[in-house]
Amino acid sequence: MAVIDQSAEDAKASNRDRYGRTVRPDVARTIEAAQHQEALDAYASHLAPHAADLLAAARTALDELPPAQHLPRWRALLGSLADADAEIRQVLAQPDVPGSDAEHLRRTRVWPYLTAWADHGPVATALAEQPRTPADPLPEEERRRWTERARAAQERGDLDLHTSWYAADGRIITLAFLVEDDDSTVIALAGDPDAPGWQVLGHFDDMFTAGQALPAPVPPGVFRADASPFDHPAPAPERGLQELLRDITVAQSAGEVSDALLTATEPGYCAGPLVRLQELLHTAGQAAAALETVQGQQISGRLSMLARQLGLLTDEVQVAAEDLGATVAVLPPHRTPLPRARPRPAVDTAPPPSPGRATAPTRSR
Structure with missing residues (x-):
C-alpha cells in the first residue's frame, strides 16, 4: 500500500502547478481510480485469503496478554479490521463494469477500508506473533x-x-x-x-x-489516533524560502523586500514559512511529550519554548517588514546591474598570446 500510494502521489504531483493546484482534474481522477484498483487487487491477492486466520490468531494472543489499558483498544481495532475485511469482500464479489459510474463509486467506497488494513494490519500481525517466552531473569x-x-x-x-x-x-x-x-x-x-x-x-x-x-515488543502507539499516512489533504498554496530569497535579491524597492518578508510571516491557510516552522516546532513538542518519558518531557519543553520564541521573532519580522514598506524607498541608481553582453573582437584581431610554459625555479647549490 505504501508503494502504491507513493506512486500515485508522485503522479498527482506532476499534475499540479507551482502552488499545488491541480492542472487537469480528469487526469487526477484517472490516477486515483488506478490507485484504488491496484490496492484492491493487491488485497485480493495477498491478504484476503489469510485475513480471517490472522485476526483469529491475533485475538487468541490478545486473550493471553496480561491486563493493560490498551488491550480494549486493540480488541476494538481487531473488530474494525474484521468489519473492513467484510466490506472489501463484498466489493470484490460485485461484478466489474469498467468505466462505469458504479465502478468508480465502488473503488471510492472501498478505499477507506483498504487504508484501515494498511494502517492497523501491523497491529494484528504483531499480536499474532505473541507471546514469546522470555529468558529466565538474572539472579x-x-x-x-x-x-x-x-x-x-x-x-x-x-x-x-x-x-x-x-x-x-x-x-x-x-x-x-x-x-x-x-x-x-x-x-x-x-x-x-x-x-x-x-x-x-x-x-x-x-x-x-x-x-x-527478551520479551517481545508489542505494537507501539501513535501520536494522533485519527491520523493516517494515506490521508493527503490538498496542498495549501505556499511559497518557499528559496523563492522569497530570490524575490529579495532581484528587488528594486523597499516594497518588494517588504512583500517577501510579509509573505514569510503570513498566518492562516496560506501560512508563510516562518509560521509553518512555528507550527512544526509546536507539534514536535507535543509528540515528544506523548512519549511519556523523562527526556521526552524535557525536550518537549525545549521545543515549546523555541516555538514561542519563533512566534515573537515572527512578529518582529512582520513589524520590520511593515516599517520597511512604509519607507516607499527605492534603490539608488548608482547600484547598476553588471553588463552581460560583451562586444565581440574584430575578425582580424589576433588572439592574445598564450601564457608561457612555467619553468621550475633553479635552485642554487
Whole structure:
C-alpha cells in the first residue's frame, strides 16, 4: 500500500502547478481510480485469503496478554479490521463494469477500508506473533551488580542507548551498549533509562541474541489516533524560502523586500514559512511529550519554548517588514546591474598570446 500510494502521489504531483493546484482534474481522477484498483487487487491477492486466520490468531494472543489499558483498544481495532475485511469482500464479489459510474463509486467506497488494513494490519500481525517466552531473569545479586555497573557508565557518559520497545506487561525495554575499558557489552534495561528505578534485565553477546531472549515488543502507539499516512489533504498554496530569497535579491524597492518578508510571516491557510516552522516546532513538542518519558518531557519543553520564541521573532519580522514598506524607498541608481553582453573582437584581431610554459625555479647549490 505504501508503494502504491507513493506512486500515485508522485503522479498527482506532476499534475499540479507551482502552488499545488491541480492542472487537469480528469487526469487526477484517472490516477486515483488506478490507485484504488491496484490496492484492491493487491488485497485480493495477498491478504484476503489469510485475513480471517490472522485476526483469529491475533485475538487468541490478545486473550493471553496480561491486563493493560490498551488491550480494549486493540480488541476494538481487531473488530474494525474484521468489519473492513467484510466490506472489501463484498466489493470484490460485485461484478466489474469498467468505466462505469458504479465502478468508480465502488473503488471510492472501498478505499477507506483498504487504508484501515494498511494502517492497523501491523497491529494484528504483531499480536499474532505473541507471546514469546522470555529468558529466565538474572539472579538478584547479579542483576544488582550489573545495574550498578550500568548506572556508573551512564554517569560518565558510557551507556549508549540503541533501541527500545514496550513489552506486553507495560515495561519499557531498552537495548544499550555498556562501554568499559574500550570494550562494549549489549545489555537490556527495564524502565525509563532517564528515570529512577530502572534495572538491568540481562547481558548478551549481540543484539540478535538479546532480541530473541527478551520479551517481545508489542505494537507501539501513535501520536494522533485519527491520523493516517494515506490521508493527503490538498496542498495549501505556499511559497518557499528559496523563492522569497530570490524575490529579495532581484528587488528594486523597499516594497518588494517588504512583500517577501510579509509573505514569510503570513498566518492562516496560506501560512508563510516562518509560521509553518512555528507550527512544526509546536507539534514536535507535543509528540515528544506523548512519549511519556523523562527526556521526552524535557525536550518537549525545549521545543515549546523555541516555538514561542519563533512566534515573537515572527512578529518582529512582520513589524520590520511593515516599517520597511512604509519607507516607499527605492534603490539608488548608482547600484547598476553588471553588463552581460560583451562586444565581440574584430575578425582580424589576433588572439592574445598564450601564457608561457612555467619553468621550475633553479635552485642554487
